[in-house]
Amino acid sequence: METRTRILEATWRLLEERRGRGVRMRDVADAAGISRQAVYLHFGSRSDLLVATARYLDEVRGLGERLRGYRAASSGVERLEAYVEFWGNYIPEVYGVARALLADREVDEAAAAAWDDRMGAVRESCRSIVEALHDDGMLTSGWSIEEATDLLWSILSIRNWEQLTIECGWTTERYVALIRELSRHAFVRKAQEHDHAC
Amino acid sequence: METRTRILEATWRLLEERRGRGVRMRDVADAAGISRQAVYLHFGSRSDLLVATARYLDEVRGLGERLRGYRAASSGVERLEAYVEFWGNYIPEVYGVARALLADREVDEAAAAAWDDRMGAVRESCRSIVEALHDDGMLTSGWSIEEATDLLWSILSIRNWEQLTIECGWTTERYVALIRELSRHAFVRKAQEHDHAC
């Protein structure tokens, strides 16, 4: 295996093991079986390494394919449910790397840009969900598309996931179920049930 | 003015100015007009200083009194609205300190404990709101008290506020209005309007 790949694998493994905390360049080098300096021959800085690991992980985990259900969904409601399902199951698999990147973001400009780019993609998904709901006439009245997008994006943030699962002890299943419920209450119009009842 | 107070004031000012980023012990000392080492005569560590600054700030800003509206509210809905109003206006005033503490939390055990303690208080408020809603028969069916508390607590988290105001550019007014709306949709039963309509 190429050294570069060995480094990425080692970084990933360590970050998952330690939930993104306390992984130094030293540790990565040791885990990859090379000298600390050799890491710098492949990645210019810690941030570079973290960003590359995140990309590598998306590739290995088949990010594209896993979004198929979401992309295939025809209605807004289906789209919303498919995305929450995907996202709630994806986060725990990449959490270690995400957390390290998030910590680095506070300090490093490049890491911040990389993170914002990734989260921008999530935001685009939120917007597309909200627009689909709107097109179906199913977006709760009172929200503009922009506002609903921002809110949904915040609800789905990694920080929120962190708080609910790690601090509150929720399982992945519970997270998915309750976030789905929350976003339904917030964004999906109740009109039909209402019409039906009368 | 006592040196201790001068240090706290300086810390606070710097943290607000720089939004909680890049404030070193050196800077605090300079701003307070004393030597770096003198800061350690009053606060054992950076975390100590941050925690003390947070407490000082609560005191100066009259945290207790500002919660009066919330405490006085009789119904669950009023309680919810009063709290969102209070919280949405309070965060921007203490954000710098909160952010620094939050960053320190990643690293320092004591800072983590202090932060968790503060957020525990917020959680208690959320629980009391949810319980009040429940007692009024106004809690949306489907949530347990525990679940609704966890969710409301997450919605009101500083991280969420950060994302909505700083990243999405929301004003305080918008934050308060939309978070109120979101939590109403999520937790306040719609039954009465329904009954009324029929």
Place this chain on the structure above:
DNA sequence: TTACCTGCTTTACACTGTGTCAATTGACAC
């Protein structure tokens, strides 16, 4: 064989920020 890359190693060092230690000074109190 000689010459030359390439990828990695080893050792050393610069830099930043936190926290500690010891010797010293200045002021005020009795």
Place this chain on the structure above:
DNA sequence: GTGTCAATTGACACAGTGTAAAGCAGGTAA
């Protein structure tokens, strides 16, 4: 004067990132 208290100065330890330079083993090409 003597004691004490707060603060000062200067030096240093430590962790972690990143840089720099010299050397070495392997393969390749003339």
